[in-house]
Amino acid sequence: MNIPIKSLHCFMVLAETGSFTRAAEKLYLTQPTLSKLIQRLEDHWQQQLIIRGPHGLALTQAGELMLLRAQEILGHWHLLDEDLSHLSGLQRGNLKLGVCPMMSSLVIDLLTGFRQSYPGVNLEMSEFGGFGCERALLANTLDIAFTALPATHEEELTAQPLTAYPLWACLPAGHALSAKDVLDWSDFGALPFIMYNEDFALAKLLHKRARAAGVELNIAYRSGQWDFIATMVEAKMGLAILPAPICDKLSDKALTFRPLLDGSSWQLALIWRSHMQLTPAADAFLRLSRAHLAATGDPAAE
Structure with missing residues (x-):
């Protein structure tokens, strides 16, 4: 029996979402239809691919291998489709x-x-x-x-x-550090700092720059939304560092911005x-x- 590309795609979406309900919605299929597609894959290889538990789905060892190979196959299939369309x-x-x-x-x-x-x-x-x-x-x-x-x-x-944009310190209006024209990493010291989520490359960069200056940032909060970060700074929950074009969008907030002494930049x-x-x-x-x-x-x- 040949396994359709569609079945591999459905399995990959199920593995990524960890839920038959969410995967079926994303694939525009009914849950029974999706279950039958996965069952056919398991029957074909006579291997259990997923474990259904009270806290969601988990992949078996065979399922992990299936996911890896499905990603490779679908990637090459997509490349073939694009080459032919070209x-x-x-x-x-x-x-x-x-x-x-x-x-x-x-x-x-x-x-x-x-x-x-x-x-x-x-x-x-x-x-x-x-x-x-x-x-x-x-x-x-x-x-x-x-x-x-x-x-x-x-x-x-x-x-x-x-392109690259300079990084600026973001302070609440009236903060003591706003008296300085340029800030150094040591200025942040033990002050509460609002950092980006850990999967942001900018978080890695800020940690690297601070540690190179001998400073360990005091992370009080994390967020992946620049407007929420700015709102927290405005509410005096901590300080932050934002790219210059983001700072330009925050003219409606009571904030002060200062450049960094080391000239750190956000390279896109x-x-x-x-x-x-x-x-x-x-x-x-x-x-x-x-x-x-x-x-x-x-x-x-x-």
Whole structure:
């Protein structure tokens, strides 16, 4: 019996969601239909793939191996589909793009430009933190992704820098540190600090910079939403560090911003798997990004 690509896709979605209910909704299937598809896979290999427990689903050893191979097979199938569509001038196809939430408003011009240049290509966007984008790329569920450098899996990923923005300290209005023109890492000392979620590359960068200066940040709260971070700072729950373009959007809040002495910056980039050829749609998106950088005179285009 041949196993359809669709069945592997359904198994992968079930493994990712950990729930028959959520997977069926995402796949637009009924739960009994999805259960039958998984049962056929188990019957074919005579292996139990999932364990149904009171706290959700878990993969067996066979299920873990199935997930790994399904991701590889679907990744290559997607690449084949994109290669064939490229023969007709990229008039159709799919682009699976990862975007970090903080970057969404900064990359809208590229997304709009791609949609206008390739209207027949279906653009599938998923939001992840930087680490989440990396994991999705390595699992072959994304073609290319926006992230902040440095990447964690540098040996497995290729990066194309896009642009860099300075990082500014974010203080509540009237804070004692606002009397200084420039802040050093030592200024944060034991003061409560509001950090990004752990899967954000920016969190890794801030920890690295602070520790290089001999400072261990006192993490009081974490969030993946820059507007919520700013609101917490305004409420005097702690200090934070935000990229300059994000600070520019916060003119309605009672906040003060100061540059950092070491000139730390937020470097945005596109990343993709080094060991796999870019799909035609992803390659077109990368070329468009380089053209955009060249037109704006950003040195990252060089």
